[in-house]
Amino acid sequence: MNAHLGYLGDQHAQRLVPAESIVRLEKVSKTFPGRDGQPVTALQEVSLAVPQGSILGVIGRSGAGKSTLIRLVNGLEKPTAGKVIVDGSDIAALPEAALRHARRSIGMIFQHFNLLSSRTAAQNIALPLEVAGYDKAEIKARVEELLALVGLTDKRNRYPSELSGGQKQRVGIARALATKPKVLLSDEATSALDPETTRSILDLLARINHELGLTILLITHEMAVIRNIAREVAVIEGGRIVEQGDVFEVFTRPQHEVTRSFLADESGRALPPYVQNRLTPEATPGSQAVIRIGFRGPHATDPVLARLARDLNIETNILSGSVDEIAGRPFGTLVVGVPEQVLGTTLDFLNKHGLDTEVLGHVA
Amino acid sequence: MSPEMINLIANSTGETLYMVAVAALIATAFGLPLGVFLATSGKGELFAAPWVNRVIGVIVNATRSTPFIILVVAIIPFTRLIAGTSIGTNAAIVPLTIAATPFIARLIEGAIREVDQGLIEAARAFGATPLQIVRKVLIPEALPGIVLGLTLAVVSLLGFSAMVGAVGGGGLGDLGIRYGYQRFMPDMMLAVVVVLIVLVQAVQTIGDRLARHLNKRIRHA
Numbered sequence: 001m002n003a004h005l006g007y008l009g010d011q012h013a014q015r016l017v018p019a020e021s022i023v024r025l026e027k028v029s030k031t032f033p034g035r036d037g038q039p040v041t042a043l044q045e046v047s048l049a050v051p052q053g054s055i056l057g058v059i060g061r062s063g064a065g066k067s068t069l070i071r072l073v074n075g076l077e078k079p080t081a082g083k084v085i086v087d088g089s090d091i092a093a094l095p096e097a098a099l100r101h102a103r104r105s106i107g108m109i110f111q112h113f114n115l116l117s118s119r120t121a122a123q124n125i126a127l128p129l130e131v132a133g134y135d136k137a138e139i140k141a142r143v144e145e146l147l148a149l150v151g152l153t154d155k156r157n158r159y160p161s162e163l164s165g166g167q168k169q170r171v172g173i174a175r176a177l178a179t180k181p182k183v184l185l186s187d188e189a190t191s192a193l194d195p196e197t198t199r200s201i202l203d204l205l206a207r208i209n210h211e212l213g214l215t216i217l218l219i220t221h222e223m224a225v226i227r228n229i230a231r232e233v234a235v236i237e238g239g240r241i242v243e244q245g246d247v248f249e250v251f252t253r254p255q256h257e258v259t260r261s262f263l264a265d266e267s268g269r270a271l272p273p274y275v276q277n278r279l280t281p282e283a284t285p286g287s288q289a290v291i292r293i294g295f296r297g298p299h300a301t302d303p304v305l306a307r308l309a310r311d312l313n314i315e316t317n318i319l320s321g322s323v324d325e326i327a328g329r330p331f332g333t334l335v336v337g338v339p340e341q342v343l344g345t346t347l348d349f350l351n352k353h354g355l356d357t358e359v360l361g362h363v364a
Numbered sequence: 365m366s367p368e369m370i371n372l373i374a375n376s377t378g379e380t381l382y383m384v385a386v387a388a389l390i391a392t393a394f395g396l397p398l399g400v401f402l403a404t405s406g407k408g409e410l411f412a413a414p415w416v417n418r419v420i421g422v423i424v425n426a427t428r429s430t431p432f433i434i435l436v437v438a439i440i441p442f443t444r445l446i447a448g449t450s451i452g453t454n455a456a457i458v459p460l461t462i463a464a465t466p467f468i469a470r471l472i473e474g475a476i477r478e479v480d481q482g483l484i485e486a487a488r489a490f491g492a493t494p495l496q497i498v499r500k501v502l503i504p505e506a507l508p509g510i511v512l513g514l515t516l517a518v519v520s521l522l523g524f525s526a527m528v529g530a531v532g533g534g535g536l537g538d539l540g541i542r543y544g545y546q547r548f549m550p551d552m553m554l555a556v557v558v559v560l561i562v563l564v565q566a567v568q569t570i571g572d573r574l575a576r577h578l579n580k581r582i583r584h585a
């Protein structure tokens with residue numbers, strides 16, 4: 001699983017860019033002139049490598065620069081500084097005609113699908129092929145193939161207004177794949193869909209990645225998307241990538257505040273209100289320390305907590321707990337309270353047993 | 365109503381339809397590309413040429429704000445140059461076309477600006493040229509709006525064509541003025557008005573139906 005990691009450290013660390021990265025951003029910055037004369041810096045020195053055949057997710061809040069980042073990859077925006085390399089060519093340096101040609105090997109799907117209302121599902125899928133100059137027979141055969149791939153053969157003559165959101169996105173995906181691209185860009189492709197439909201679209205993307213070996217770069221503000229489909233993640237905030245790496249690593253040991261906040265959005269991760277409301281940063285007489293314990297993979301906490309009680313005679317007070325799955329691996333969280341005077345001993349004991357700990361505060 | 369009167373009305377209706385049809389066709393031929401250009405040549409748009417866009421916009425506005433009857437008189441030399449004469453049905457087509465072209469251009473511009481920007485984005489993303497985007501995305505998507513715009517233009521042309529009657533242009537307006545007004549034949553005047561009302565209704569109904577048929581944005585039961 002770690003074989004295709006295109007891990008990039010921050011600018012101080014040495015970059016380990018695998019040779020087979022199909023998309024590479026090198027210190028890319030983008031500044032917009034801005035409407036009121038105030039320039040807007042959307043991206044600052046962003047470096048990112050998307051290995052061939054991988055699914056890389058970029059997660060960030062609204063306005064973080066995600067759309068700008070993804071639009072640089074197919075040249076819809078030009079970088080102010082830095083390089084954007086896709087499949088060996090410098091996208092920003094390509095003349096218009098060559099860029100249009102290059103875009104045939106970079107598919108894109110959108111939050112609002114962007115299908116032509118005047119064309120049926122089949123006709124929408126045919127459009128990139130018409131534009132690329134395929135002949136009628138080729139188009140017909142390819143469209144049938146794509147309809148089958150996304151499971152919409154029986155909807156071929158439906159107009160977008162007659163399709164559900166999930167079906168529209170399937171048409172969008174088929175259209176993006178029409179010219180057999182090597183890379184698929186997804187700009188919040190599931191953000192307009194309900195959780196169940198999101199799941200089915202993500203499954204389809206995962207299948208396409210697997211069966212066609214298509215590289216997928218997706219951006220989202222939803223943790224669930226990253227957790228379900230990506231193997232690697234980059235967290236973007238204020239136009240900078242603040243953290244990146246293997247999804248499981250990043251989300252089980254988040255280093256940056258923003259990354260933690262995405263985790264906190266997840267159900268089961270948030271503290272129960274009666275703990276959250278009483279949490280203070282400093283210990284007070286008679287207070288308990290609140291620790292978050294993260295256990296990854298098969299580690300079970302119960303025996304550890306039992307041993308803590310038996311060996312060290314430390315009683316823990318369980319405040320909340322949950323088990324999530326991240327990138328296909330179980331990841332559990334337990335929030336416990338322990339008496340202040342044994343906090344140090346407890347942390348040592350838990351860390352010795354391979355558990356991650358974080359002191360969240362104190363409750364009286 | 366005498367057979368001669370009916371004959372006169374039939375002839376004039378034919379003249380009106382002829383003037384309006386020819387003027388509408390020519391004005392659409394000029395107005396469509398002009399409208400597309402106006403809708404796509406602003407700053408940062410497909411055929412970005414903000415200055416040309418502004419200059420054309422000013423000319424279009426100036427033509428549109430000139431009262432039609434003044435336009436007719438003002439361009440008489442030009443009409444003579446094109447039609448060989450300044451009176452009659454063929455001559456009337458020249459000012460009608462000139463008045464309708466900027467009107468149609470603005471209506472088409474409006475219809476095209478209604479097209480979701482996301483579609484242009486998607487088309488650019490799969491490698492369409494600006495011209496392909498116009499032909500395969502903008503015009504088909506704007507078609508219901510364009511049809512409604514052209515319907516409005518034809519209805520306006522029917523009104524204008526009645527006005528050119530006042531300056532010897534033939535058609536229903538001419539008939540109404542010469543017989544209904546100058547010879548004081550109220551029944552002739554009434555007949556002219558009724559025919560115009562029927563024509564306008566017919567054009568509007570056909571246009572609405574066609575636009576609705578072309579509009580796939582809403583589900584048809």
Ligand SMILES: Nc1ncnc2c1ncn2[C@@H]1O[C@H](COP(=O)(O)OP(=O)(O)O)[C@@H](O)[C@H]1O
Pocket residue numbers: 032033034035040041042060061062063064065066067068069
């Ligand atoms: N064309 C543009 N002109 C000016 N500012 C822009 C433009 N596009 C994006 N921005 C600004 O850049 C920042 C990042 O935008 P965007 O990439 O759309 O963020 P996200 O997709 O993460 O919500 C925002 O502050 C936005 O206002």
Ligand SMILES: [Mg+2]
Pocket residue numbers: 066067068188
């Ligand atoms: Mg966005």
